[in-house]
Amino acid sequence: MDDDVVITRADQIRLYLDTLRARMEPAQFRALGELLKSSLPLLTSTHDSITIDIPDEDERHVTPEVKDEFLAVLGILSTGSMDHHIVDLGNGASAMVHAEAAADPGRLQELRTWADERRRQLTRSEASQS
Secondary structure, three states, X not given: OOOOXXXXXXXXXXXXXXXXXXXXXXXXXXXXXXXXXXXXXXXXOOOOOOOOOOOHHHHOOOOHHHHHHHHHHHHHHHHOOOOEEEEEEEOOEEEEEEHHHHOOHHHHHHHHHHXXXXXXXXXXXXXXXX
């Protein structure tokens, strides 16, 4: 391979999505596309979170695999790297981390502890708003 060739983030995402299109069920790939399209405001938002709305007919196709691939695409977009892993943080939460973090049990435990604390904070906040 020519060392002078620069692969852009767009090229990386296009390649990754082409690979996903070939191996995912069409309905799941469509749902992934809806997630990606709906998440674009996240890139310019100053908020901690946004609501992602997808059509009802696609909602049932948002499987854990689709969610993980969504994180992977956002990871490529945000880092310009394809060297990351999706890790389970517990209670249905996943995160995209670099390979070094994925291989570090201590770092993974820190992330899981952080995710647990964040869930507790959100639960307390929701309870106080009720």
